[in-house]
Amino acid sequence: MICPMLNFTSVINYRSKMNIKSIKILALGVLTAIFILLNIFKSHSAEFKVNDSIALNANETLKQETFEILEAKCNSCHRKKNPFMVFSIRNMERRAPKIHEQVFITKRMPKGDQMRLTNNEYSILKKWLTQQNIN
Numbered sequence: 001m002i003c004p005m006l007n008f009t010s011v012i013n014y015r016s017k018m019n020i021k022s023i024k025i026l027a028l029g030v031l032t033a034i035f036i037l038l039n040i041f042k043s044h045s046a047e048f049k050v051n052d053s054i055a056l057n058a059n060e061t062l063k064q065e066t067f068e069i070l071e072a073k074c075n076s077c078h079r080k081k082n083p084f085m086v087f088s089i090r091n092m093e094r095r096a097p098k099i100h101e102q103v104f105i106t107k108r109m110p111k112g113d114q115m116r117l118t119n120n121e122y123s124i125l126k127k128w129l130t131q132q133n134i135n
């Protein structure tokens, strides 16, 4: 009579120990999974931020380079001959359609033979203009 009872309680004890152990393992597993997922998420969002700021800096650099061309090759003359069309960092985006028209469509600018754009300057200007959503 005693023997099977003992056996029975020891089986229950064994089972509940197993359950607690497996719950612990399960909990540890879930926590590890959450930790890994959080880290993946974190590293990805960091990547996005880095990429965004690189893209932003690249755009700023391109705009700056474009402005330097406008300043050297266009403003130098416009200041004297066409003061209402002097390009600045603040107005160049608004004037992008006009710049595109004059330099690439009608090819009237840069006016005269004195002021030429190099191939590199043309390609910088073109690259910047393609970002300005000109139809």
Ligand code: HEC
Residues within 6 Å of the ligand: 070, 073, 074, 075, 077, 078, 081, 082, 085, 098, 099, 102, 103, 109, 110, 111, 112, 115, 117
């Ligand atoms: C040697 C002088 C000179 C240079 C260099 C020059 N321009 Fe001009 N530009 C003018 C003059 C003068 C006018 C106004 C008369 C006209 O449109 O021909 C003008 C007009 C313009 C206009 C207005 C056109 C319109 O629709 O009324 C734009 C836009 C323009 N220039 C862009 C540029 C750009 C961009 C550059 C440089 C890549 C440039 N110009 C270089 C002399 C110059």
